[in-house]
Amino acid sequence: MAWGRFGFGPLDDDQPIEFWMDDQNDQVAQRDALGAAGRQRWDASTRSGENLDASRPTDLVALGGVPGPSAPAGAADLDAAAGSSTASSGPPKYVKAQPGDHITRLVGGSDPAAIGTFARLNGMDGRSSTIYPGHVYRLSDGNADATADDAALGERILHHDNARMAAVRAQPSANDQFLARFNAGQNVWTGEPVGPGASAGRLPVTTPQSKPWWETDAAKKAVGSVAYGVGAVAGAPLAVYHTARDVAEAGLFGLQWAGALGPLVQAQATKAAADAAGGALRYARSAIDDPSRVASDARDAAGHAIDNMSPFNAELSGSLWDVTKHQFQHGENLGEAATNVAGMFAGGELVQGLRAAKGFEATRVATIANLVEQGANPKLAEYLAQRYEGMGHHSLISRSRAKKLNLPGWLVDSPLNVAAPRGMSRNDFYKYHYQVDPKAGGFRLPAHLNGGKGWRPKELGLTKYSRPQRFWNGMPVRLKDAMATIPFADAPTLYGDLEQPQ
Amino acid sequence: MRVKPWVAFTTALPDDQVEDGHNNIVLFGGRNVAVAIGEIFTQLGCEVAEPEHAAENGWEFSLRYEARHRFWCQVNSTSHPVFRLLFENMSFRPGAAPDAAAYAELALKLAAALKNDPQFKEVTWWSIKEGPPEEDEFGSAEAKKQAREDPSSPISAAGKEGGRPPWGCLALALFVTLSGVASLSLFFAGISRDRPGEIIFSGTCCVVVGLLGFLRAWYERVET
Numbered sequence: 001m002a003w004g005r006f007g008f009g010p011l012d013d014d015q016p017i018e019f020w021m022d023d024q025n026d027q028v029a030q031r032d033a034l035g036a037a038g039r040q041r042w043d044a045s046t047r048s049g050e051n052l053d054a055s056r057p058t059d060l061v062a063l064g065g066v067p068g069p070s071a072p073a074g075a076a077d078l079d080a081a082a083g084s085s086t087a088s089s090g091p092p093k094y095v096k097a098q099p100g101d102h103i104t105r106l107v108g109g110s111d112p113a114a115i116g117t118f119a120r121l122n123g124m125d126g127r128s129s130t131i132y133p134g135h136v137y138r139l140s141d142g143n144a145d146a147t148a149d150d151a152a153l154g155e156r157i158l159h160h161d162n163a164r165m166a167a168v169r170a171q172p173s174a175n176d177q178f179l180a181r182f183n184a185g186q187n188v189w190t191g192e193p194v195g196p197g198a199s200a201g202r203l204p205v206t207t208p209q210s211k212p213w214w215e216t217d218a219a220k221k222a223v224g225s226v227a228y229g230v231g232a233v234a235g236a237p238l239a240v241y242h243t244a245r246d247v248a249e250a251g252l253f254g255l256q257w258a259g260a261l262g263p264l265v266q267a268q269a270t271k272a273a274a275d276a277a278g279g280a281l282r283y284a285r286s287a288i289d290d291p292s293r294v295a296s297d298a299r300d301a302a303g304h305a306i307d308n309m310s311p312f313n314a315e316l317s318g319s320l321w322d323v324t325k326h327q328f329q330h331g332e333n334l335g336e337a338a339t340n341v342a343g344m345f346a347g348g349e350l351v352q353g354l355r356a357a358k359g360f361e362a363t364r365v366a367t368i369a370n371l372v373e374q375g376a377n378p379k380l381a382e383y384l385a386q387r388y389e390g391m392g393h394h395s396l397i398s399r400s401r402a403k404k405l406n407l408p409g410w411l412v413d414s415p416l417n418v419a420a421p422r423g424m425s426r427n428d429f430y431k432y433h434y435q436v437d438p439k440a441g442g443f444r445l446p447a448h449l450n451g452g453k454g455w456r457p458k459e460l461g462l463t464k465y466s467r468p469q470r471f472w473n474g475m476p477v478r479l480k481d482a483m484a485t486i487p488f489a490d491a492p493t494l495y496g497d498l499e500q501p502q
Numbered sequence: 503m504r505v506k507p508w509v510a511f512t513t514a515l516p517d518d519q520v521e522d523g524h525n526n527i528v529l530f531g532g533r534n535v536a537v538a539i540g541e542i543f544t545q546l547g548c549e550v551a552e553p554e555h556a557a558e559n560g561w562e563f564s565l566r567y568e569a570r571h572r573f574w575c576q577v578n579s580t581s582h583p584v585f586r587l588l589f590e591n592m593s594f595r596p597g598a599a600p601d602a603a604a605y606a607e608l609a610l611k612l613a614a615a616l617k618n619d620p621q622f623k624e625v626t627w628w629s630i631k632e633g634p635p636e637e638d639e640f641g642s643a644e645a646k647k648q649a650r651e652d653p654s655s656p657i658s659a660a661g662k663e664g665g666r667p668p669w670g671c672l673a674l675a676l677f678v679t680l681s682g683v684a685s686l687s688l689f690f691a692g693i694s695r696d697r698p699g700e701i702i703f704s705g706t707c708c709v710v711v712g713l714l715g716f717l718r719a720w721y722e723r724v725e726t
Contacts, residue, residue: 227684230680230681231685237704237708240707396718399556400562438630441578444519444580446526446527449525452581453581455580456637
């Protein structure tokens, strides 16, 4: 490659290096000859008194190309003022090339014979037709001395130049093709696909602005956050679903174990139960041998659960779809876990309610004593300490709303709508009802118990619940019972998780 | 302008609470009061239903005014002769102009009728926020001081009839509904095809619960 070599050649000069070296050697030889001729002329001028200017070595070369009274044979006329010019006749003529000169201009036409003669005289073999500005070229005396070889050489030079011009014109499209091949992962020269290698996975050359919006981290984070929220909400019913499925499976297993589905199925169920019991025993034995294993397993399970709920471990290098899917599923896990936790709270209330109901009579005396201590007379205290057996608090659908919608009584008064916590005395329920019902006030008491006065919440310093408190505390008891089964039904799953690592 | 739904008054009617003689209430008192108020409504052109016993909540009845406007009343008491009446608009759109106008018109007529009825005395009107006074506060100067506006008028100049929806609850219900829709959409888009039962169940639950919650929040008004 010789594009713009050393600042001499034009940018489109694509001749091989050996040709270029030949040209340079020719020019050096010619310069030496002209330099010698110029020095002779300078010496002659010092003798004759002719006024010549040759302050620099290159001036001697130029002086050698200018015919003078004592110029050696072969010196040419140089039209220095007008750039380049052709000689008409006489002894060998020389011309100093100017920027933009080319052979046809120096020769004065595109006759192949004249071009071939020029090339021969200047040592050009037809593989290059480059004319260098500032160089001195010998011109032909006329077509008379042209040979058939000169015509052929001229033809070759013309052909070479035409081909080169076509190549120059085709260069931009070639450059486009290079870029297209490079971006497609192909060899830029051959267009063949590049095999596995260091550069095979190279990404296309693109600017940052060309990245589509859905592949940006900001878009992935935004869409992922929405998916996480949606998943968290959708995860709550999943807890119910899994509970129902676990209960159904447990029920089916119970039937199988009891032999309701035949002796073969019963045997399989018995074996499965024995395997499960064996697994539990093995785990218990290993836990006894290595108590730290329990803590380690619990820690691993907790870490695994947190990883599965965390919204911060999404791979943002993945596609938007992958991030959305990851965040949705982790949101589901969070929603399901939150429902399980809520179920545990409900379970706590359920246990508390069952305990209160069971121990109601046992604690009644203490309740009476407590009320008396608060200022109630013994008869009033006894009345308020009795078990509440009224209509309860209509939680989801109030009685006025039921009238508005003409809803049937079985629905409005069903246990799924009425909250009447277990084990509550009248006093406890009145307090509860006042706090969860925004429109409830005091309640009537039997006429002779409190001097005609009713049960008054303000006297007890009670205040209404906030809206979230009303939602949770006003939730029907049966609904909380159902919620309470959720975490317990998931317990076998937790055991299974713990057993897996072994 | 809005109607104050709580009416507090004393009555000259006898105490009709039924007890079993062992300090147990069989029927809470207030039926005669409910019937008397129902008769007033009838005189005002309303179609009034029979009162129903609502245990410790007292007695309830519904009525229609001009055939298309529905109202609901609850009469209860903590001690005779002090009573309170909860007079509510049962319209699906309490803030809609025709219903609100009918509600205000009927409240004004009721206020005038109660004022002129010798069976009822010391009639005062209270907003939901204020609530009716308790029996020992009844008629006291302190209770009147706590009233934000003239308690003798059933109409409050402040606020809007029907109140406003609880926007937070509505937004939550809407989010749950949309989450259900999005969940189902993600399933049909192929994001969780490996567990179709779960996704369809949870998505459907979210849509149903969200819509029910939305309806409930829409009809639950916050007094302005």
